[in-house]
Amino acid sequence: KNQVEQSPQSLIILEGKNCTLQCNYTVSPFSNLRWYKQDTGRGPVSLTIMTFSENTKSNGRYTATLDADTKQSSLHITASQLSDSASYICVVSGQAGTALIFGKGTTLSVSS
C-alpha cells in the first residue's frame, strides 16, 4: 500500500535553533517528493521538489534530502524564525506524475 509517514507529529523549538523533520514513504514506483509549508488558514506553499536522481535541494533556510534507496527524506530548517511556525507536509508522487500521496504533516511551533 502506498503510504507516507511523517515524524514527529509535532515539535516545539526555540527561535534560532535548527530542526529536522522526517518523511518515510512506501510509494512505488516513485517519481518525485515534495515538501510543503502550510500556515494556519492558508493553502500549502511549495518548498522543494526532488526527483529520484536528486539527493539534496535547498530553498533559503530549508534543505531537503532524499535517500531513494531507503525511501526516506528529511527537511532541515536552519536558524528557525517565528514565521516558520506552520505545518510541514511531505508529498510523494508515483511514476508519470500520477496521484499524489500526502503525509499527515509535522506541526512546528517556534517560540521566542
Next chain:
Amino acid sequence: KAGVTQTPRYLIKTRGQQVTLSCSPISGHRSVSWYQQTPGQGLQFLFEYFSETQRNKGNFPGRFSGRQFSNSRSEMNVSTLELGDSALYLCASSLMGLSTDTQYFGPGTRLTVL
C-alpha cells in the same frame, strides 16, 4: 501575477444537498488539481484536470466530480452531501501537471455540512 483564487471561501450546506466550488488558476496554467483536507485524514488528492480532461483521479466516491473549462477554470461538484464531507477544499494549478511542476495552491473553500 494573480494567484489561484477559489470561491466561495466559506459555505454551509445541509445533508443531501449538492455544492459546486470554483477555482481560477494562475494565468497560463493548464493543470488544475483538487484536494480535500480534514483534521483526521490530512490532505487527500481528489482529481486533476488538464486541457479540459480529467487526467488523474484519487480514491473518492463518484459523488465527487469536476470539470475544467477552455479557459482552464475548474469547478468541483459534490452531490448528496454527507456530514463527513465537511472539510477544507483546496485547488492548485501548475503549468503542465503533477510530474515535477510546482503546484500553486489557492486559499481553499471551507465547507461545513450540517
